[in-house]
Amino acid sequence: xxxxxxxxxxxxxxxxxxxxxxxxxxxxNLEVFAGDFLAIMGPSGGGKSTLLYILGLLDKPTSGSYIFxxxxxxxxxxxxxxxxxNQKIGFIFQAFHLVPWATALENVLLPTLYRGSITENYVxxxxxxxDRLGLQNKKNLKPAELSGGEQQRVAIARALINKPSLLIxxxxxxxxxxxxxxxxxxxxxxxxxxGLTIILVTHDPEVAKSAKKIKFLNYxxxxxx
Amino acid sequence: MGSSLKNxxxxxxxxxxxxxxxxxxxxxxxxxxxxxxxxxxxxINTIYALGxxxxxxxxxxxxxxxxxxxxxxxxxxxxxxxxxxLTRLDTLKLEDAKALEKLSFVKLVSPTSGGTLEVSYKGxxxxxxxxxxxxxxxxxxxxxxxxxxxxxxxxxxxxxxxVLLGSEVPKKFGIAIPIGDKILIAGQHFTIVGILEExxxxxxFPLNERVFVPFTTAQRRLFNRxxxxxxxIILQPTAEQRTTVPLIRSILRERHNLYGxxxxxxxxxxxxxxxxxxxxxxxxxxxxxxxxxxxxxxxxGVVILNLMSAMVEEKAGIIALRRALGATNRIIFIHYIAxxxxxxxxxxxxxxxxxxxxxxxxSAFTPLKPLFSWTSFGLSLIFSVATSLIFSVIPxxxxxxxxxxxxxxxx
Numbered sequence: 100x101x102x103x104x105x106x107x108x109x110x111x112x113x114x115x116x117x118x119x120x121x122x123x124x125x126x127x128n129l130e131v132f133a134g135d136f137l138a139i140m141g142p143s144g145g146g147k148s149t150l151l152y153i154l155g156l157l158d159k160p161t162s163g164s165y166i167f168x169x170x171x172x173x174x175x176x177x178x179x180x181x182x183x184x185n186q187k188i189g190f191i192f193q194a195f196h197l198v199p200w201a202t203a204l205e206n207v208l209l210p211t212l213y214r215g216s217i218t219e220n221y222v223x224x225x226x227x228x229x230d231r232l233g234l235q236n237k238k239n240l241k242p243a244e245l246s247g248g249e250q251q252r253v254a255i256a257r258a259l260i261n262k263p264s265l266l267i268x269x270x271x272x273x274x275x276x277x278x279x280x281x282x283x284x285x286x287x288x289x290x291x292x293x294g295l296t297i298i299l300v301t302h303d304p305e306v307a308k309s310a311k312k313i314k315f316l317n318y319x320x321x322x323x324x
Numbered sequence: 325m326g327s328s329l330k331n332x333x334x335x336x337x338x339x340x341x342x343x344x345x346x347x348x349x350x351x352x353x354x355x356x357x358x359x360x361x362x363x364x365x366x367x368i369n370t371i372y373a374l375g376x377x378x379x380x381x382x383x384x385x386x387x388x389x390x391x392x393x394x395x396x397x398x399x400x401x402x403x404x405x406x407x408x409x410l411t412r413l414d415t416l417k418l419e420d421a422k423a424l425e426k427l428s429f430v431k432l433v434s435p436t437s438g439g440t441l442e443v444s445y446k447g448x449x450x451x452x453x454x455x456x457x458x459x460x461x462x463x464x465x466x467x468x469x470x471x472x473x474x475x476x477x478x479x480x481x482x483x484x485x486x487v488l489l490g491s492e493v494p495k496k497f498g499i500a501i502p503i504g505d506k507i508l509i510a511g512q513h514f515t516i517v518g519i520l521e522e523x524x525x526x527x528x529f530p531l532n533e534r535v536f537v538p539f540t541t542a543q544r545r546l547f548n549r550x551x552x553x554x555x556x557i558i559l560q561p562t563a564e565q566r567t568t569v570p571l572i573r574s575i576l577r578e579r580h581n582l583y584g585x586x587x588x589x590x591x592x593x594x595x596x597x598x599x600x601x602x603x604x605x606x607x608x609x610x611x612x613x614x615x616x617x618x619x620x621x622x623x624x625g626v627v628i629l630n631l632m633s634a635m636v637e638e639k640a641g642i643i644a645l646r647r648a649l650g651a652t653n654r655i656i657f658i659h660y661i662a663x664x665x666x667x668x669x670x671x672x673x674x675x676x677x678x679x680x681x682x683x684x685x686x687s688a689f690t691p692l693k694p695l696f697s698w699t700s701f702g703l704s705l706i707f708s709v710a711t712s713l714i715f716s717v718i719p720x721x722x723x724x725x726x727x728x729x730x731x732x733x734x735x
Contacts, residue, residue: 185650200345213650
C-alpha cells in the first residue's frame, strides 16, 4: 500500500484561556491517502475546525506527530509551512473570505503572488478555472457584486490555482442556499474524481454523503457513529 | 534571465496594486495619514526654502554690489559691542587707501566717506545716506548710470556740488526726470547730474535709497572731516583672500600705530563674513522653527503609528487570509512597510507642492522670493519616508503576529 498523504498520530491541542486550559483535541489518529474524499462531522465545539487548521498547516498541534507528504510538520519553519500551504493546500471557507477590493480574477491569482510567480500562464489558468466554474462573465466583478454561490466558486478557483494536492473545505455550503450548495458539492465531487484529495468539515449529512469516507469527531476524539 | 526579470517586474506591479487597493479601501484612514505628514512637511519645506531664499537674495545683493570672492571692504572702527564701536572711528584715512592701491595684488581701490544727512526737495525733507565717492566707485561696485552721468575727476578737482540719485530717491520725492534740478543736502544746493540704475536690495540695506556726491565735496563741504568711512578693494583675479587679508591688516595696523594686543581700529569685511553676519540671526530663527517642525513630524509619526495599527486591526481578517494562502511573515511585514512607503512618498510630494504654494503666498507680502529647490524636494521625501517607516515598524511587526487559525474563525 502507498504512503498516506496525511498521517496523524496522537494529535493533541490545548488552548489556554487565562489560567484555564482546554484540551480541544485529545489524541487524534488519522490516515488520508491521495484521492481520498473525507468528510468530518461532529457537534459544534467538538474540535473539527481546530483539526482542520492543523491539517491545513495553519496551526501546530500541542503534541503528537503530523506527517504531510512524508515530512514531519512540527519540524518545519514558519516560512516552510507558508510555502507548503501555498503550493500543496487549497482552502475553502464557509464565509468565502475573498478580498473585497479585488476582482474575481485577482482573487483567484492572489496565491500566485505569494508563490513568487505571476506569469501569463497563471492568468490564463485562473481564467480557465473561472470559465470551468461557470463564471466566464464575472471575472472582473468584485465579491460584493457576486452571489454567495458565485463567491464560493471564486474561492474554489483560488484554492485550485496552484494545483494543490489537498483541498480543505470548512463548511463550504454553510452560507449557501440549497441550489448553490448542490452546485458546490457537485464541483467538489468532480474535482475528487479527477484525483484531488479533499477533507471536508460539515454539519450537513447530505453534503457529507458526497464524500467517500465520513468520520465523526466528538469532543476531541474520533468515534464510530 | 529576461523572463526572471519580467516575472519580478510583474510581481512588483501586482504587489503595488495590492498595496494601493488596500490603502484606497479605507479612504478616511488614508486621508488622515497623508494629512498628518503633509502638514508637517509643508512647514519644514517652507521654512527651509524661505531660509534658502533669504540666503540667495543676500548672495545676489552681494553679487550686485560686486562683492564676490575678489572683493574686500574695509570699514572705519574696530569691534562693536551691542552696536557701539569700541575704538575710534576717525583713523581710516585717504592715505591708507593710497597705500593699499600700490599693492601688486590690488586691482581697484574705492574710498568713500558717507553719512546720513537731511536731503530736501521742494520743501520735502528726508534723511538719506550721502556717499562721497570717486569715479572708481562705479566700476568697483558695478553701478550703472540710468540717466545722466556719474561723478567725474573734474567734479573732484573743482569740489562741484553735483549729486547722483539712487533709483528710489526720485520716487521718494515724486520727481520724474530731475536732471539739472537742484536738491538741498544739509542746507546746500546740489545739481542733480544723474540717476543710477536700480539694484535688487534686501532687508535693512536699502541700496537704492542713497545719493552720491564727489568725495572732495563731501569731505570739505558736507562732513568737514579728514577721515573716511570705508575702502572697497577689488583684488587681482590671481590674488587669494586667505593671504591678502592678513597682509592688508598688518599694513593698516602699522600705519595706525597699532602694536601688540592693541585692537584693530578698522574691520576687514570679506564676502563670507558679510554673508555670515547677514544670515546669523535669520539662521537662529530658522533652526528654531525647523526644530519645532521636526517635533511636529514626530507627532505625525505617532499619528501614523496609531492609524497603521488601526489598519492592521481592521484588516486582521485579510492578513489571516493572506497567511492561509501562503504569505510568509516577511511578505506581510513588507506589505505594510510598502503601504507606509506609498503614503510617505505621496505625502512628501504633496507637502513639497504645498510648500511652494505657501512660499508664493508669503512672497506676496514679504521681500522673499519663492525658490524652487531639488534639495527641498529631496528633503521632503527623506523626512516623509524616514518618519513613516520608523513609525510603521511596530504595526507591520504586529501584522506578522496575526494568527490565521484564530482569525479565520472570526471573519
